[in-house]
Amino acid sequence: MSRNVAVTGVGQSKQAKRREVSIGGMVREAVTEAMADAELTFDDIDAVVLSKTPDLFDGVMNPELYLADAMGSVGLPVIRVFTGGSVGGHAAIYGAHLVQAGLAERVLVVAYSKESEGNFTWALSRGLPFSPPLGAGAGGHFAPVIREYIQRSNAPEHIGWQVAVNHRLNATRNPYAHVHRPDITVEEVRDSRMLWDPIRYLESCPSSDGSCAIVVTGEEHAERAPRPPAWIHGMAWRTETGHFAGRDEVNPRAGQECAADAYRQAGIDDPAAQVDVAELYIPYSWYEPIWLENIGLAEEGGGWKLVDDGTTAFGGDLPINPSGGVLSGNPTGATGLLRFAEAALQVREMAGEHQVDGASRAIGHAMGGASQFHALWVVGSGEPGAA
Amino acid sequence: MTNVLPEPVTTIPNPFRMDYTYVAGAGRSMFLRGLAERKLIARRCAGCGQVYLPPPEFCSRCLTELEAPFELDGRGAISTFCVVSFPFPGQRIDPPYVVAHIQPHGAGTRLMHLVREIEPEDVHIGLEVEPVWVPDDELDTSLLSISHFRPTTEGGADA
Numbered sequence: 001m002s003r004n005v006a007v008t009g010v011g012q013s014k015q016a017k018r019r020e021v022s023i024g025g026m027v028r029e030a031v032t033e034a035m036a037d038a039e040l041t042f043d044d045i046d047a048v049v050l051s052k053t054p055d056l057f058d059g060v061m062n063p064e065l066y067l068a069d070a071m072g073s074v075g076l077p078v079i080r081v082f083t084g085g086s087v088g089g090h091a092a093i094y095g096a097h098l099v100q101a102g103l104a105e106r107v108l109v110v111a112y113s114k115e116s117e118g119n120f121t122w123a124l125s126r127g128l129p130f131s132p133p134l135g136a137g138a139g140g141h142f143a144p145v146i147r148e149y150i151q152r153s154n155a156p157e158h159i160g161w162q163v164a165v166n167h168r169l170n171a172t173r174n175p176y177a178h179v180h181r182p183d184i185t186v187e188e189v190r191d192s193r194m195l196w197d198p199i200r201y202l203e204s205c206p207s208s209d210g211s212c213a214i215v216v217t218g219e220e221h222a223e224r225a226p227r228p229p230a231w232i233h234g235m236a237w238r239t240e241t242g243h244f245a246g247r248d249e250v251n252p253r254a255g256q257e258c259a260a261d262a263y264r265q266a267g268i269d270d271p272a273a274q275v276d277v278a279e280l281y282i283p284y285s286w287y288e289p290i291w292l293e294n295i296g297l298a299e300e301g302g303g304w305k306l307v308d309d310g311t312t313a314f315g316g317d318l319p320i321n322p323s324g325g326v327l328s329g330n331p332t333g334a335t336g337l338l339r340f341a342e343a344a345l346q347v348r349e350m351a352g353e354h355q356v357d358g359a360s361r362a363i364g365h366a367m368g369g370a371s372q373f374h375a376l377w378v379v380g381s382g383e384p385g386a387a
Numbered sequence: 388m389t390n391v392l393p394e395p396v397t398t399i400p401n402p403f404r405m406d407y408t409y410v411a412g413a414g415r416s417m418f419l420r421g422l423a424e425r426k427l428i429a430r431r432c433a434g435c436g437q438v439y440l441p442p443p444e445f446c447s448r449c450l451t452e453l454e455a456p457f458e459l460d461g462r463g464a465i466s467t468f469c470v471v472s473f474p475f476p477g478q479r480i481d482p483p484y485v486v487a488h489i490q491p492h493g494a495g496t497r498l499m500h501l502v503r504e505i506e507p508e509d510v511h512i513g514l515e516v517e518p519v520w521v522p523d524d525e526l527d528t529s530l531l532s533i534s535h536f537r538p539t540t541e542g543g544a545d546a
Binding site: 019059131143145147151194195196240243244247 | 512
């Protein structure tokens with residue numbers, strides 16, 4: 001990297017069904033918290049990046065205009081980043097690119113979704129001539145991919161149940177998480193309702209309202225920040241089309257290459273050994289082993305074994321989603337940024353009760369569409385290149 | 388004062404509708420027109436040898452123009468599937484029903500479609516299936532021209 005870039009402020013709202021607050025008010029909660037963390041005012045900000053899933057999801061068109069006051073962006077350049085569920089990760093990297101390129105000194109990255117105000121299923125169910133109306137929803141898309149993973153890896157079926165329990169127990173240590181189930185058991189997950197066989201109800205993410213914001217700055221400002229910065233050691237995004245001949249959606253090539261690029265920048269050659277904690281985009285429990293393998297934290301076919309032996313549980317050698325992850329809160333437009341922000345909190349040692357002891361290097365990861373959009377960053381407590 | 392204030396208004400329904408004009412492009416338009424004639428039109432990439440169904444104009448891997456169109460019969464194998472097991476508003480078929488990724492023989496892509504005429508518990512990865520086309524008066528430039536897929540029969544697909 002030509003110039004070191006860091007996260008110096010992180011804010012987030014409570015994830016829940018938030019009928020008592022407007023979209024603007026909910027966005028402002030995260031913005032205020034991030035600005036207070038960085039101890040900056042809006043006069044210090046050079047540009048604002050907004051992360052948001054398609055407008056139809058909660059019915060507000062051009063939210064980057066509607067939210068100008070809530071984001072403090074009046075008179076500033078504003079960029080709307082727009083993919084699928086990965087959008088928050090892309091927005092974080094976009095903001096960092098602005099600083100790295102010298103186009104801005106301090107960038108505010110904002111993300112939200114208010115799914116309780118829209119009709120997500122309707123918005124996703126556009127009648128296109130290539131999609132017979134199967135009415136299967138998002139889970140109907142990912143369930144067959146999960147079945148294919150299970151078939152290839154010969155994983156036992158309790159792996160999905162165990163991931164669901166791990167993440168929900170993690171969420172009990174995160175006051176911002178939507179779902180709090182301190183008494184959840186593997187048996188309860190196993191006996192929960194089958195939705196899209198092989199996905200059960202308790203193996204699925206909720207639909208949430210929520211927001212997240214971060215402040216990204218160059219090294220001149222980060223070195224003087226009031227609290228420890230999270231230095232960006234590597235960041236990358238990759239996209240593949242959803243439909244090409246020979247595509248492998250269980251282990252998408254775009255995800256592999258995205259991670260490899262970020263690791264190369266960070267000087268990482270053995271990610272499982274050199275990374276302390278990861279926040280991954282896991283909307284259905286089986287996506288934990290799927291992404292562990294895709295981004296090189298486990299060998300192909302071996303991701304489920306890291307679940308089975310407790311490596312990825314809180315207190316294990318490589319905790320995954322100590323925040324509770326997507327399974328415990330999914331405001332889609334903010335979900336990717338939450339993963340990137342939670343990784344930053346870990347290396348700043350500001351993750352509260354879900355802090356992983358001694359975390360000095362962390363991965364934030366986001367995925368969107370039909371596993372088409374991939375974004376990943378590696379953040380660390382030390383400044384890259386520093387002795 | 389005896390007046391009691393009404394409950395505060397916290398939400399109002401605000402329905403809206405969206406109309407889409409979908410432009411399929413030259414390559415996929417050919418495929419859609421084929422569906423209205425019970426034909427599955429595929430094209431091969433000269434660069435990587437992969438076959439696309441439906442075919443765009445260009446290979447997504449090589450970015451080269453695909454070769455001349457040819458027909459596939461739609462018989463293929465189930466790559467993977469799920470069983471939709473719960474009811475929801477607007478559902479057209481009573482659950483449980485099978486939604487599968489089907490790899491037609493000769494194609495490098497998969498079609499997502501219903502698998503019927505078999506019990507869901509008997510469906511498995513690798514099962515050979517064939518398309519069942521709708522009656523002539525329901526044929527359209529849409530994948531709905533295929534009603535569903537079913538286990539391959541001896542005589543071949545309905546013609």
